[in-house]
Amino acid sequence: MAAGSGEQTSGLAPGGVAGVTTVPELARLLRQLRRRDARQRGAAELTYRELAAKTGWSHGIVGQYFAGRTLPPTDRFDTLIRLLGATAAEQGALATARDRVEEHRRRSAERGDGSATGARVAGVIPRQLPAAVRHFAGRSAELDALTRGLDQQAVVVATIDGTAGIGKTALAVYWARQVADRFPDGQLYANMRGFDATGSPLTPSEAVRGFLDALDVAPGRIPDSIDAQVGMYRSLLAGLRMLLVFDNARDAEQVRPLLPGSPGCLVVVTSRTRLTSLVTAAGAQPLTLDLLSTADARELLVRRLGPARVAAEPHAVTEIITWCARLPLALSVVASRAATHPGFPLAALAFELRNPRGGLDALAGGDPATDVRAAFSWSYRQLPADAARLFRLLGLHPGPDIGTAAAASLAGIPASQVRELLTELARAHLVTEHAPGRFSFHALLRAYATELVYGADSADERRSAVRRLRAYGTSAGG
DSSP, X not given: OOTTTOOOOSOOOHHHHHTOOSHHHHHHHHXXXXXXXXXXXXSOOOOHHHHHHHHTSOHHHHHHHHHTSSOOOHHHHHHHHHHTTOOHHHHHHHHHHHHHXXXXXXXXXXXXXXXXXXXXXXXXXXXXXXOOOTTOOOOHHHHHHHHHHHHTTOOSEEEEEOSTXXXXXXXXXXXXXXXXGGOTTOEEEEEOOSSOTTOOOOOHHHHHHHHHHHTTOOGGGSOSSHHHHHHHHXXXXXXXXXXXXXXXXXXXXXXXXXXXXXXXXXXXXXXXXXXXXXXXXXXXXXXXXXXXXXXXXXXXXXXXXXXXXXXXXXXXXXXXXXXXXXXXXXXXXXXXXXXXXTTSOHHHHHHHHHSTTTGGGGGOOSSGGGXXXXXXXXXXXXXXXXXXXXXXXXXXXXXXXXXXXXXXXXXXXXXXXXXXXXXXHHHTTSSEEEETTXXXXXXXXXXXHHHHHHHHSOHHHHHHHHHHHHHHXXXXXX
16 A cells, blocks of 8 residues: 555555446546556656657646546547556456446436536537637737646636637637647537627527537426526536637627536637626636737748748738738738639739728628628627717828827817727727727728728718817827
8 A cells, every 4th residue: 555545556456446436536546557557667657747748638637637537538548547557457447447437427417416527418528619720820929828827727717809800719719629638528619699790699598508409408308497597507517627618709798697607617708899897707817819920920821822932922921911910810811812813923912902992802701701891890880879980080090099189089079988989999999009098900990990981971070070180189289
C-alpha cells in the first residue's frame, strides 16, 4: 500500500476492479496503473503533460481523467490503460469496469436519483459544433486569452463581441474545436439569430427544446412550460463537462435562461453587442474583437490565395488590406473572388475597391451571409430611430474621429442626449470610443453611413447638419 493512501500499488486486485461503479473509483485504478508503470520503468510517474504529448490530448483533460471528474470515452480509456502497461487480462477487466460505470450512471439518471453525475438520458454525446473556418488566420492573443481562462478555471462563461464581419463566430468555433477534448460529454451549439437576415431571433424556448432533443430526451417527456423545460435541461447538464456555444446572440436576455445551473460546463456567447450584464451577473470573461492587424490580414490572404500569388503583387495586396479596412469578412469576400478567377490580377480587384463607384458593391458576397453591406444592415436595423439618425449623420463628418460636442452640433441635439446615443452606437459596435469622448469607425462603416445619409435624409437635412458642424468648428477654434 502507498503510505497514507490506502491504494494498492503492486498490482490490480480482480476484486477491486470488479467492485468499481463510479468515476472516482475508476480513476483510482488509473492512478494505481500510473504508479506501477513508473516503478517498473524505474522512473518518475508520467506527468499529465507527458501523457498529453503521447496521446495528442490536452493535459487538462488528462488531469480530469485521473482526478475522477470525467469518464474517459471508451477509445481513450483503452489507449490510456495500454499506455500505462496494463496486461491483456487487465485491459479486459478494466474495459468491463469502465462500461459498468457508464451503465450505472445511465440507470441512475433515468431513476432521477441524482447519484450519476455527468450521466445522459441514453448515453448520447452531442457533437453540434459547426465546421471550423478552413483558412482561419491570426487572433493568437485572443485564442491565448480564452485558453488561459479555461486553464485557470477562472471562467464558466466567455463572451466574444465585436462589429459585423469581425470574425466572432470563426474565432468561437475554431477555439471550441481546439479545446473540445476537455469536454468529453459533448458540445451543444445554437445560432441565436440575433442579427440575421430572417429577422426572427431564436427564442430561449426554441433553443432549449433543441438541446433537449440533442440530449435524446423523448418528446413525450419534455414538459410544456419553458420554466419546466429549462429545469429539465439544467438537471441533465448537472455534473456534465460540456461545451456550449450560443452564437450571434441579440442580447443577454436571449441567452440567460440557457446558462447551466451548476459548474462543469463552459459557455461561449458571441454577439454584436456588449453583453455587460452577463459580465456583471454571471462573471463572464469578456473579449472584444478588433480589426485584424496588417500582418494577420496578409496572412489571411496568403492562406486563401497561396504565398506565391500574394508575394507577386505586394502593392495590390497592401491596397486590398487598406480598402477592406482589415475586416475579415471583407477580406474573405475579396479573396473568394480572387480564388474564383485565378487569372485576374490582384491589382484589378484593388482598383475596383478604391473606385468611388465600386464602394460596398465590390464587397457583395453573393448572399446575405457574405455581403458586407447586408451584415452592417442587420446591426443598423436594431438601432432606435434617434441612434440610427446619428449614425447616418456621422457619415457627413470629414475627420478621422469626432468628439461629443461636435457630434451634438452635427445632430442638432444636446450634448447629454448625444452621449447616450454614441454609447448606444458603441454598444452595437457601429462606432468605437478609442479615447475618452472621442469616437470613430472604420472606413467600410463610414462608407455605409454615407450611403445611408444620402439615401434616407433629405438634401436640406444634410446641409443643415453640415452648417451646424462648421459653426461648431468655427466657435471651437477650428
